[in-house]
Amino acid sequence: MPEDSQISNIHSELQEGMSLAKCRKCGCMKETLEDLESTLSSNLADTNSDLLKNTQNWLDQMEPIQYPCIGCAHCFPAVATNLIHQAFPESAQNDSSGCSFEIREDARFPVPGEYFAFCHGGDCPVAVSTLASVGLAEQLANLKPRELCIVGKTETENIGIDKVVKNIVSNPTIRFLLLTGKDSEGHYSGKTLLALAANGVDDRMKVIGSPGKRPILKNVTHEEVEVFRKQVQIVDLIDCEDVDRIVGKMKELSQEEFSSCGCAKQSKKAEVLQLSDVSTIQAEQPTRFRMDKTGYFVILPKLEKRIILAEHYSYDNTLLRVIEGNSARSLYWTIIENGWVTQLDHAAYLGEELARAELSIQLGFRYVQDKAVFHEER
Known part of the structure; x- marks a missing residue:
């Protein structure tokens, strides 16, 4: 029988989460409540x-539901699930999660x-999660340390780690x-790795031994897990957001990998696995164009201010509003949250254009929206 304090803690986590709009639209919360x-x-x-x-x-x-989980630093449903497993140990045997992802051949x-x-070859032996x-991933990506092969987030203790394992075992470098x-509290993807x-x-x-909510890997095989464990050394800098320290550690690790003559240690060479067979669906070009009833957007990156403007117009060319942000993600999130885009194809197009606009600021190239040309103000 669970103690009153355990029930109270579960209630507090879920009540606080349900007070937030993001949690009410999250698959992680819905799964936990069910x-x-x-x-x-x-x-x-x-x-x-x-x-x-x-x-x-x-x-x-x-x-x-708008997303399966957004990997918040404190994930209320994930923390609640861990408390539920403590109060009702038999519930830990119930695995209702079911996530898969696309795999690109070759x-x-x-x-x-x-x-x-x-x-870019054998001299970039470090992956960073x-x-x-x-935001830390973007900072490191902008620096482009020579030792860095790939950098990105890992927000969940199941599908997030599936992706890490798949991408690493395909790259023996x-x-x-x-x-x-x-490390996201509740999911604990770092501690799970x-x-x-x-x-x-x-x-x-x-x-085995993960403190995460549901650390069950569904998109990798036992063989892939074992190759991953043999191929890479996992280095714990969890909680570190000091870019200089992280880059310094990359250089230190890279130097370890090479002998005095500058040749990679071949004894560590790992075999590249053939990924599990999955069905492949050929993408098709759209056959029709649909206008979004909410209007259209003009995207304007401002290099000098390092911000992006999204001007929202009605179809009579009346300017309805201007949304300003410093990242594609913040802009499309705001637009979707406010219902200013209602069609999936329009949302996909908008996300693509905002991402290109963000890259134009980061890399310094001239942004051209779709087929229309927009000149930055100088």
Whole structure:
């Protein structure tokens, strides 16, 4: 029987999460509430009844899901799930998560994602995960250290780690995985990677010794996990966001990898695995164009201020509003949250253009939106 304090802590985490709009649209929260409802329903007790009623009310308050999980530094549903597993140990056996991802054949990094890749040969042996610190990945990418092969976030302890394993075992150049940035409380993807290196996985593909919410790998094989563990040394700089220190560690690790003659140590060479067979669907060009009833956007990067403007117009060319931000992500998030785009194809187009505009500021090239040319003001 769980203690009152355990029930109270679960309630507090979920109540605080449900007060946030982002959590009410998150698949992670919905999955947690559904699992908790099932667990409480099979453990009927007076001490659980109020939490069950609140859980059912929270499920009613959930909005259409917009993302599976955004990997917040403190993930309320993930923390709550860990508390639920402590209060109801049998609930830990229930795995309702089901995530898969696209795999690109014949690609250096077969799993697409929000990362920056620079691999240019055997002298870039370091991969960096910035865990839940998304901005840190961009900072390191802008510096382009020669030792860096790939850098990106790892926000979740299951699909996030699946992607890391897939991309690393496909690149035997990578000898080190450097863990940096803040570890998401609840998901603990950084601690899960450390546990994976130390202990591997059990017969259910659960990472042994992970403190994460649901550290079960579904998109990799036992063989891929073992090659990953043999191929890379995982270096713990969790909580470090000092760019100079991280770059210095990259250089130190790279020097370790090479002998005095400058040749890579061949004894560590890892075999590249053939990725698991998955179905491949050929993409097609759109056959029709649909106008979004909310209007259209003109994207204007401002290099001198390092910001992006998105001007929103109606179809009679009336300027409705101007949205300003310093990243593509902040702009499209604001636009979607306010309902200023209503069609998926329009949202996809907008995300692509905003990303190009952001890159134009970072790399200094002239941005051209679609087929229209816009000159920056000088």
